[in-house]
Amino acid sequence: MLQLQKIRENKDTYSNALKKRNIDATGVLNSVISLDEKRRAIQTELDATLAELNKRSKEIGMLFKSGQIKEANDLKAKTPSLKEASKKLGDDLDQTSKDLQELLFQIPNVPHESVPPGNSDEDNEEVFREGTIPELTKQALPHWELAKKYDIIDFELGVKIAGAGFPVYKGKGARLQRALIAYFLDKNTAAGYTEIQVPHLVNETSGYGTGQLPDKEGQMYHVQADNLYLIPTAEVPVTNIFRDEIIAKGKFPIKYTGYTPCFRREAGSYGAHVRGLNRLHQFDKVEIIRVEQPETSYQALDEMVEHVKNILRELKLPYRILRLCGGDLGFTAALTYDFEVFSTAQDRWLEISSVSNFETYQANRLKLRFKDENGKSQLAHTLNGSSLALPRVLAGILENYQTDEGIQIPEVLVPYCGFDKIN
RNA sequence: GGAGAAAUGGCAGAGUGGUCGAAUGCGGCAGUCUUGAAAACUGUUGAGGGUCACACCUCCGGGGGUUCGAAUCCCUCUUUCUCCGCCA
Numbered sequence: 401m402l403q404l405q406k407i408r409e410n411k412d413t414y415s416n417a418l419k420k421r422n423i424d425a426t427g428v429l430n431s432v433i434s435l436d437e438k439r440r441a442i443q444t445e446l447d448a449t450l451a452e453l454n455k456r457s458k459e460i461g462m463l464f465k466s467g468q469i470k471e472a473n474d475l476k477a478k479t480p481s482l483k484e485a486s487k488k489l490g491d492d493l494d495q496t497s498k499d500l501q502e503l504l505f506q507i508p509n510v511p512h513e514s515v516p517p518g519n520s521d522e523d524n525e526e527v528f529r530e531g532t533i534p535e536l537t538k539q540a541l542p543h544w545e546l547a548k549k550y551d552i553i554d555f556e557l558g559v560k561i562a563g564a565g566f567p568v569y570k571g572k573g574a575r576l577q578r579a580l581i582a583y584f585l586d587k588n589t590a591a592g593y594t595e596i597q598v599p600h601l602v603n604e605t606s607g608y609g610t611g612q613l614p615d616k617e618g619q620m621y622h623v624q625a626d627n628l629y630l631i632p633t634a635e636v637p638v639t640n641i642f643r644d645e646i647i648a649k650g651k652f653p654i655k656y657t658g659y660t661p662c663f664r665r666e667a668g669s670y671g672a673h674v675r676g677l678n679r680l681h682q683f684d685k686v687e688i689i690r691v692e693q694p695e696t697s698y699q700a701l702d703e704m705v706e707h708v709k710n711i712l713r714e715l716k717l718p719y720r721i722l723r724l725c726g727g728d729l730g731f732t733a734a735l736t737y738d739f740e741v742f743s744t745a746q747d748r749w750l751e752i753s754s755v756s757n758f759e760t761y762q763a764n765r766l767k768l769r770f771k772d773e774n775g776k777s778q779l780a781h782t783l784n785g786s787s788l789a790l791p792r793v794l795a796g797i798l799e800n801y802q803t804d805e806g807i808q809i810p811e812v813l814v815p816y817c818g819f820d821k822i823n
Numbered sequence: 824g825g826a827g828a829a830a831u832g833g834c835a836g837a838g839u840g841g842u843c844g845a846a847u848g849c850g851g852c853a854g855u856c857u858u859g860a861a862a863a864c865u866g867u868u869g870a871g872g873g874u875c876a877c878a879c880c881u882c883c884g885g886g887g888g889u890u891c892g893a894a895u896c897c898c899u900c901u902u903u904c905u906c907c908g909c910c911a
Contacts, residue, residue: 479892
């Protein structure tokens with residue numbers, strides 16, 4: 401959520417920057433400002449009324465104490481009008497605050513200056529590419545065929561148990577999944593991230609805290625009996641650790657990593673692009689999360705990007721990095737780098753990681769602050785990234801490492817798997 | 824799931840209708856002393872709104888109510904603890 405004071409100060413800058421998302425925010429920003437003015441006017445009036453009421457209450461108390469019962473009762477008789485006024489002003493204030501908040505919920509984060517304008521993923525800017533795309537034989541198969549051939553992932557079985565998009569991993573497939581999770585966590589902890597295990601269901605407040613609610617209401621699985629949401633990413637529970645916290649100086653940097661399954665309804669997705677592991681309702685992901693001071697957050701973002709690069713280098717997968725354009729940028733992000741692995745057998749790029757800086761957008765909702773040098777509370781910056789998401793990495797490995805003799809396991813994963821080939 | 828008890832500042836813990844944003848202790852910060860540190864002593868130390876700065880307003884788990892006045896009384900929800908039941 402954007403900060404009111406910043407909106408007041410930077411209305412035109414914000415409005416211009418938001419154009420990169422292809423939205424004209426001028427009207428909303430103006431409404432926000434006028435609503436905020438209205439809110440403050442009501443607040444001032446309410447404060448004055450309450451001050452008067454408080455003053456009289458104290459006087460009445462003193463009069464009773466000193467035995468001046470009649471005077472006290474006279475004064476008492478004069479309070480109902482003030483009470484009425486304060487009640488009405490209080491209701492007005494609540495309504496105005498609610499309206500204001502609803503409006504603020506509708507405004508996405510302001511894109512970073514480096515974000516290119518654009519409408520869709522076609523306008524994303526490739527900033528880096530590395531790795532060799534392997535030459536595959538004529539018999540090369542897409543991963544869903546390989547999965548069947550070697551009996552390592554059973555999509556139909558998942559349909560039987562749960563539905564489409566809930567695959568069952570078997571034998572070496574299951575072991576490879578576990579190996580990847582362990583490998584990713586090891587890499588992350590070696591880079592200074594503290595491993596953490598968090599709930600896979602979150603409450604409504606947490607959903608609002610990181611911005612999934614109300615924006616992505618229909619995308620999360622909702623357990624209505626208990627009003628809990630299945631997490632779409634570890635970002636939600638991990639970042640919410642810091643909700644309502646004031647971080648003491650000296651506690652930075654804050655770096656967490658966690659493995660969780662992720663649940664996404666993916667309402668509206670269909671077609672060839674969702675085949676196999678390309679798009680699932682449940683998948684595994686290892687996430688890295690950081691809380692930073694504003695001065696260091698973009699350096700932290702670069703570090704996270706470098707970190708993910710190192711992992712992909714070790715896995716020897718061909719990949720590229722995109723700077724997302726305004727039209728493709730997530731609602732809460734100020735800047736996002738997407739990592740895509742090249743899926744040779746499908747001849748297309750698959751998104752495997754998304755590394756973002758949210759600046760103060762989430763922190764403002766979370767009330768996540770820190771004490772600056774002057775001892776003043778300031779909103780922190782939050783960041784997160786996948787390091788990494790499993791299914792498409794798995795798809796990339798299966799497809800790029802396939803040979804006529806079977807699927808070679810990337811060298812770094814062999815110790816984790818206990819085998820070097822799937823055949 | 825049933826019965827009972829509880830929820831107060833970073834922590835511990837007092838406060839059962841008025842001058843309480845809240846004693847006290849610990850912790851934090853600043854200072855005195857010291858070569859330095861520790862100890863001791865002195866001061867300071869919650870958050871948000873508002874203001875140039877004050878004033879002023881709000882917050883004692885959340886929400887609602889009673890009252891001129893609520894941390895304190897009532898209702899409700901949530902959470903924690905104890906006992907019982909169930910259970911990986």
